Amino acid sequence: MKLARASVALGLVVFTVIASPFAMADDSGWYGGVNIGQSRAKIDDARIASGLLGGGLTTTSITNDEHATGYKLFGGYQFNKYFALEGGYLDLGKFGFTATTVPPGSLNGTIKIRGLNLDAVGILPITEKFSAFGRVGLLYAQARDSFTGSGYVNVLDPNPSNRSINYKFGLGLQYDFTESVGMRVEAERYRINDAVGNKGDIDLVSVGLLYRFSGQAPTP
Amino acid sequence: MIKVISYSRYLLWPMVLLLSALAAGCGGGSEGQGPILGIGSNAGLAPTVTAVAPVNNATGVMLNDTIITAAFSEPLAPIMASGATFMVTCASPCVNPTGSVALDTTNSIATFTLTSGTTFAPLTLYTATVTGVRSLATGLAMASPYVWHFTTGVTLDTTRPRVTNTVPATTNPGPTTGVPTNMAITAVLSEEMALATINGTSFTLTGPGATAVAGTVSYAVGSRTATFTPATVLATGTTYTATIKGTGATPATDLAGNVLSGNQAPLPAASDYVWTFTTAASVLSANVSVLSTNPVAGVTGVCPNATINATFNVPSGLRIDPATVNSATFIVTGPALTPVTAASVVLDAATGQIATFTPLGALTPGVTYTATIIGGASGVKDLAIPANEIASNFIWSFTVGPTTGNCLQPVVLGSALSFGTFGGTAGMTNTGTQTVINGDIGTIATGTSSVAGFNDTAGDVYTETPANIGIVNGTIYTCTNSTTGPTSAGPNPVYCTDATQARLDAQTAYLALAAMPAGPDPGAGNLANLVLAPGVYTAASGSFMIQGGNLTLDAQGNANAVWVFQMATSLTVGGPGAAAPQSIILINGAQAKNVFWHVGSAATINAAGGGTMVGTIISQAGAAFSTVGNTTITTLNGRVLSLGASVTLVDTVINVPAP
Numbered sequence: 001m002k003l004a005r006a007s008v009a010l011g012l013v014v015f016t017v018i019a020s021p022f023a024m025a026d027d028s029g030w031y032g033g034v035n036i037g038q039s040r041a042k043i044d045d046a047r048i049a050s051g052l053l054g055g056g057l058t059t060t061s062i063t064n065d066e067h068a069t070g071y072k073l074f075g076g077y078q079f080n081k082y083f084a085l086e087g088g089y090l091d092l093g094k095f096g097f098t099a100t101t102v103p104p105g106s107l108n109g110t111i112k113i114r115g116l117n118l119d120a121v122g123i124l125p126i127t128e129k130f131s132a133f134g135r136v137g138l139l140y141a142q143a144r145d146s147f148t149g150s151g152y153v154n155v156l157d158p159n160p161s162n163r164s165i166n167y168k169f170g171l172g173l174q175y176d177f178t179e180s181v182g183m184r185v186e187a188e189r190y191r192i193n194d195a196v197g198n199k200g201d202i203d204l205v206s207v208g209l210l211y212r213f214s215g216q217a218p219t220p
Numbered sequence: 221m222i223k224v225i226s227y228s229r230y231l232l233w234p235m236v237l238l239l240s241a242l243a244a245g246c247g248g249g250s251e252g253q254g255p256i257l258g259i260g261s262n263a264g265l266a267p268t269v270t271a272v273a274p275v276n277n278a279t280g281v282m283l284n285d286t287i288i289t290a291a292f293s294e295p296l297a298p299i300m301a302s303g304a305t306f307m308v309t310c311a312s313p314c315v316n317p318t319g320s321v322a323l324d325t326t327n328s329i330a331t332f333t334l335t336s337g338t339t340f341a342p343l344t345l346y347t348a349t350v351t352g353v354r355s356l357a358t359g360l361a362m363a364s365p366y367v368w369h370f371t372t373g374v375t376l377d378t379t380r381p382r383v384t385n386t387v388p389a390t391t392n393p394g395p396t397t398g399v400p401t402n403m404a405i406t407a408v409l410s411e412e413m414a415l416a417t418i419n420g421t422s423f424t425l426t427g428p429g430a431t432a433v434a435g436t437v438s439y440a441v442g443s444r445t446a447t448f449t450p451a452t453v454l455a456t457g458t459t460y461t462a463t464i465k466g467t468g469a470t471p472a473t474d475l476a477g478n479v480l481s482g483n484q485a486p487l488p489a490a491s492d493y494v495w496t497f498t499t500a501a502s503v504l505s506a507n508v509s510v511l512s513t514n515p516v517a518g519v520t521g522v523c524p525n526a527t528i529n530a531t532f533n534v535p536s537g538l539r540i541d542p543a544t545v546n547s548a549t550f551i552v553t554g555p556a557l558t559p560v561t562a563a564s565v566v567l568d569a570a571t572g573q574i575a576t577f578t579p580l581g582a583l584t585p586g587v588t589y590t591a592t593i594i595g596g597a598s599g600v601k602d603l604a605i606p607a608n609e610i611a612s613n614f615i616w617s618f619t620v621g622p623t624t625g626n627c628l629q630p631v632v633l634g635s636a637l638s639f640g641t642f643g644g645t646a647g648m649t650n651t652g653t654q655t656v657i658n659g660d661i662g663t664i665a666t667g668t669s670s671v672a673g674f675n676d677t678a679g680d681v682y683t684e685t686p687a688n689i690g691i692v693n694g695t696i697y698t699c700t701n702s703t704t705g706p707t708s709a710g711p712n713p714v715y716c717t718d719a720t721q722a723r724l725d726a727q728t729a730y731l732a733l734a735a736m737p738a739g740p741d742p743g744a745g746n747l748a749n750l751v752l753a754p755g756v757y758t759a760a761s762g763s764f765m766i767q768g769g770n771l772t773l774d775a776q777g778n779a780n781a782v783w784v785f786q787m788a789t790s791l792t793v794g795g796p797g798a799a800a801p802q803s804i805i806l807i808n809g810a811q812a813k814n815v816f817w818h819v820g821s822a823a824t825i826n827a828a829g830g831g832t833m834v835g836t837i838i839s840q841a842g843a844a845f846s847t848v849g850n851t852t853i854t855t856l857n858g859r860v861l862s863l864g865a866s867v868t869l870v871d872t873v874i875n876v877p878a879p
Contacts, residue, residue: 040253041253041255041256041257042253042254042255042256043255043256043257044255044256044257044258045255046255047255047258047259048257048258048259050258051258051259051260051261051262051263051264052259052263052264054261054264054358055261055263055264055265055358055360056264056265056294056548056598057263057264057265058596058613095256095257096257097257102592102594102613102615103265103548103551103553103559103592103594104551104553104557104559104590104592105557105559106557107259107263109257109259111256111257145257147259147262147263149263150557151553151556151557151558151559152265152551152553152557152559153263153264153265154263154264154265154266154360154361154363155262155263155360156261156262156263156264156358156359156360157262160262189253191254192256194256194257194258196257196258196259196260196262197258197260198255198256198257198258198260199254199256200253200254200255200256200257201253201254201256202256203253
């Protein structure tokens with residue numbers, strides 16, 4: 001529910017900006033699209049071992065699942081050849097680990113991240129069809145964790161979760177096949193709160209398709 | 221615009237490089253990427269029960285042992301405030317007892333104390349249940365309710381607790397010399413003590429002279445060990461005095477409130493227990509290690525009712541710190557990672573170097589279990605200051621069943637458990653002034669002369685003369701009247717009922733021993749000079765004797781090992797010759813409480829006096845310890861329970877084993 005409210009809020013922000021006088025310029029117009037790719041996290045093994053040790057358990061090994069499939073749906077308004085404002089919904093996938101301990105036991109932990117973002121996009125036209133861009137923005141993310149213990153490992157809160165606003169940034173390249181359809185390759189870093197007291201990064205490398213509703217010529 | 225696009229061409233490749241770098245970070249490298257998903261304090265060990273009192277499935281629990289105790293592996297959050305419960309219940313028509321729940325000063329030991337003035341109902345099965353207790357540090361709750369059972373007997377606990385073992389050793393006269401400067405001071409008690417009475421006031425160390433030594437006092441439930449840990453290393457070449465108070469305003473008491481019987485006054489008086497020692501050099505600083513285990517690593521065919529034991533090699537020569545032997549440092553899992561709930565994890569009283577894990581329930585045949593002794597700073601350590609640790613975790617596995625050896629369990633004694641002597645239908649007689657029974661005695665005989673030469677803590681005296689005074693550190697249960705004291709006006713019907721029940725329970729135990737499958741007779745009737753493993757031994761000729769040497773019982777590291785000796789007729793210990801007392805030697809964890817003698821007729825123990833007999837002797841037709849005229853004390857660490865004929869004692873000390 002909170003995510004829905006945030007979505008509405010972000011939409012309003014986007015609309016407000018778009019409706020401003022500054023939005024009126026050449027190359028302006030609405031666009032939307034979808035990206036999909038690989039997301040990667042770095043599981044905090046040292047902190048896991050430290051936490052378990054604090055609970056009386058010695059960690060003998062940790063295996064991590066640090067890759068996932070991530071995607072995002074985005075929409076935005078390009079104000080001119082060099083600047084756009086973009087918002088969207090993203091799902092960075094699921095990451096996890098299994099730690100084995102002495103006294104004998106194991107701890108499985110996973111984290112799923114999804115959220116909404118609002119980015120300022122700076123565009124650098126290179127050719128008529130080819131451009132580079134960079135983005136920086138805010139991410140309203142929900143982290144949902146799941147912890148299960150076996151053997152002597154007991155879990156206090158099996159499903160901690162957290163919603164927080166953090167920054168994100170990224171770089172990308174865009175190629176426009178037609179006036180309306182383009183393709184993006186980009187890499188982004190998302191700062192997230194992992195719901196167990198730690199902040200870290202999740203990177204997403206993705207490819208995507210973009211569609212311009214205005215049918216104007218491609219930006220660059 | 222053309223200019224911008226021109227610049228863009230120069231900026232393209234740096235952009236591509238940046239993009240590539242970030243992509244590389246996502247694809248394999250992680251430089252600069254902040255990690256996620258620690259666990260904080262969200263996972264860890266939950267509290268587990270280390271020991272309880274009364275022990276699980278105890279029988280003959282005395283009615284006024286009104287403090288039910290559960291010791292945990294770590295400090296707990298306040299029980300009531302955290303939503304946890306500690307209840308004691310019984311089936312109707314018994315009414316559930318009421319009481320108060322509390323934690324000790326360490327927050328690691330919970331007690332349920334019956335409402336003042338109330339006692340347990342006799343011959344009743346009680347269930348104690350602890351639910352939902354939480355770790356004080358992490359908030360983690362105990363995984364599942366902990367439930368154990370005990371059955372009451374019929375008698376009240378009137379036996380004063382005693383100190384049975386001290387480190388440094390007690391010598392008379394002291395001081396004990398050559399004591400290391402860097403060790404904790406310990407005393408093993410004969411029975412479980414009331415936690416609130418073992419503290420810095422009741423257990424003190426002074427030296428030189430009356431100078432108080434700063435330190436901390438702790439008590440280990442199950443191991444029945446009080447420990448005084450000096451805050452700093454003691455001074456070399458100095459004489460110290462350790463005292464456990466049995467007098468004053470705050471003496472040490474047992475669970476029934478009986479005050480300590482020390483060594484400063486003869487029974488029946490309470491007194492302080494005092495011992496002195498002189499310090500020398502420090503003990504060796506070297507790691508503790510696991511010397512052996514029972515079951516051994518890799519063995520199959522382990523009994524489902526087995527206990528798991530580890531014997532430690534302690535280079536310092538000290539005992540293991542009982543506070544470091546618990547359900548967090550000695551753990552068993554199986555199948556796979558499934559924790560095995562412990563009924564208790566304790567240290568043996570005799571050596572302090574054998575840890576025993578007793579499962580709460582039977583182990584499952586066909587399952588391979590893994591036992592782990594935790595090493596390192598949070599593991600098992602000795603009593604040196606600073607403590608010597610085990611270098612690393614010690615892990616071994618074993619498989620339960622199908623059984624290849626005996627799976628003996630101690631026979632149930634029921635309400636006979638507290639009796640050091642039972643004179644069957646005929647009575648009991650003491651000669652001499654050195655006899656002490658640390659336990660109850662009883663008979664269902666009705667003749668006024670059937671009990672002679674004894675007095676008890678209640679003040680009853682049965683036909684004593686200056687030459688025949690036997691101290692009963694407990695109660696004399698009879699169906700007759702005493703010479704002087706509360707029962708002198710006439711038989712106490714409650715005592716008579718209790719004695720009758722005790723005899724019935726002893727008879728049940730006798731029949732249970734008789735029903736056990738017969739075993740070998742390795743000494744052809746003479747058990748002298750044998751070293752026997754646990755098991756049933758049956759006299760082929762009908763009688764056993766221990767003549768010409770001692771008998772050694774080797775538990776092979778299993779502190780719950782059981783021996784049963786069956787004989788159709790007599791048991792004779794001692795000889796040859798009048799001046800050759802023989803003894804039973806317990807080694808490698810053997811305990812007197814687990815040795816049983818089924819005697820078809822009568823037992824004669826060291827007729828010339830002297831020697832140490834061990835075990836519970838249940839005879840059909842009486843028993844005699846030493847003979848009149850001898851003054852050398854004969855010791856029995858056990859019980860002598862006759863169903864029929866009388867028991868006669870001459871300067872005999874009987875120590876009833878703790879459950």
